Amino acid sequence: MSRLLPDLAPWRSSRDFRLLFFQGVVTFFASAMAMIALPLQIKELTDSPLAVGVMGAVELVPLVVFGLYGGALADALDRRRVILLTEAGLGVLAVVLLVNALLPDPLLWPLYVVAAGVSALAGLQRPALDSMMARIVPHEQQTAAAALNSLRYQIGAISGPALAGLVVAYAGYGAAYGVTAVGFVVSVGLCTRLSPAPPAGGTERPALRGIAEGARYAWSRPVLLGTYAVDLAAMFFAFPNTLFPFLADELDAVWALGLMYSAGAIGGLAIGLTSGWTSRVRRHGLLVIFGAGVWGVAIAAAGWFSQIGVVLVCLAVAGAGDMLSGLGRATIWNQTIPEELRGRLAGIEVLSYSVGPQLGQVRAGTVAGWTGTRSAFWSGGLMCVAAVAMLTAMLPKLVTYDADTDEDALRRREAKRAAQEPAPAEH
Structure with a gap:
């Protein structure tokens, strides 16, 4: 325990x-x-x-x-x-x-x-x-x-x-x-x-020059690009929250609408309460990819099944996957980005996890209007899995990231240790 x-x-x-x-x-x-x-x-x-x-x-x-x-x-x-x-x-x-x-x-x-x-x-x-x-x-x-x-x-x-x-x-x-x-x-x-x-x-x-400097740094780091791209893909293809009221109607379970909105948080809470093992993870890129894949599969399953209890479990599993992916992203960001660029890269991260859900709701609503609510769920989940697989193949450095060997992580670790060491006494 x-x-x-x-x-x-x-x-x-x-x-x-x-x-x-x-x-x-x-x-x-x-x-x-x-x-x-x-x-x-x-x-x-x-x-x-x-x-x-x-x-x-x-x-x-x-x-x-x-x-x-x-x-x-x-x-x-x-x-x-x-x-x-x-x-x-x-x-x-x-x-x-x-x-x-x-x-x-x-x-x-x-x-x-x-x-x-x-x-x-x-x-x-x-x-x-x-x-x-x-x-x-x-x-x-x-x-x-x-x-x-x-x-x-x-x-x-x-x-x-x-x-x-x-x-x-x-x-x-x-x-x-x-x-x-x-x-x-x-x-x-x-x-x-x-x-x-x-x-x-x-x-x-x-200044704008400083923002551009942060963007150039992010662009030059495949591991960082991978974290942003995986998160954007997962949220764009498989963020169907705006469809929950319609799904509740189709499943004749309007009473469960509030549970649909909170199920993801419950799944994330379960991971948080049992997160001690994550402190021993070194391959955080795999954590990002695995979590995003679980998210996509679970969202697809939520659209496929018609039993409300199973759907709620699927949404909770999706929340757990999102939590795992988020832990991997946050660790990579905080362990590799230089202190003097940390704020600017955090600004880019704000876009990563705010724009994706907004666009994802537009996608979900549009697809639901064309093909139906449940198909918007399962098609989005499958496209999320496909996008994550494609990004995994395109960005191998995200897959091989290791906190104990990555150059940026080691450089950041040494810089932080040097900053915390007391200055030598003057004689």
Whole structure:
């Protein structure tokens, strides 16, 4: 059992990891309130599915643009300061939602403005948060840190929306936004206790040139390209969440719709709770490929079977596969990317795991309109497996990646050890 239980080494070795862990828990639950309340309020004000769908389009462009710029920002400024200021900005936007909800006649346009603002601030913040892990956690504990972070997310993904739904249903939108605002106040307080995280190359102005430099570095590293490409392929071909309501109708199981949305998180949670063995994995590229393959096969099976219990199990297995692939990706990123480029590459990673699901939902909806809901599931899953197999053949360095022998991993390990060694005393 000790080999299966989560590895708590990052928790014990890093005070900043513990602070960010608690900060993430608080932020997720605070954000869950707004994530549930915002689309529901738009639906109540407009009674239009299109008006609710527009929120996704409003969020996508700021996330892409500011995600890339946030990567350059994380490499040019103190990452602690970036996290603190963006977290405070998110708190201000929560107050705007609260004030609007308390009006006698709440307005619609502030909801879209806040949605775009939240997406922009999240894009600015995420690279700084992600790149902090490589700095505050020892090199050999990166997989364990990724597992603990994912475990925190999976627990929140299961319980957060459920709690938010109860608050909205019984206390209203104002209460939900109030909880969001209070949560961000607590989160900002935790962020103020983080250690300073100045840029590795000294303070400089973030610029488009810096973003291009990060893109060139990623392009020159087949292992990194493989992690991005596999994730994009898996999400584009096999992310059918938008079809869950239609699948529930076809299976005469509307009662199971909520379980469909949470099944993937339950599968990921199962991996997180038994993730101790992942700390001993060295071939993280194989973990990426295997996890993505499991995801594709499980999504295909979910569209093939007609028994709701089997479908839910398939979706849980898909979530477990996605969790394994995510652990492999995060470990490779944090073990190989130089500190001075970590923020910019984190900005590219934001695109990798945000654009894919958005485009995947468009693909799933289009195919379902042509051929039906269930065929959109199984055809997408099979295309995901085929795409992963093709990428495996095209990028052999991802397959052969070994944390103990890869040149970039060894170089990053030595650089981190050198940075942690005390300077020699002057006589």
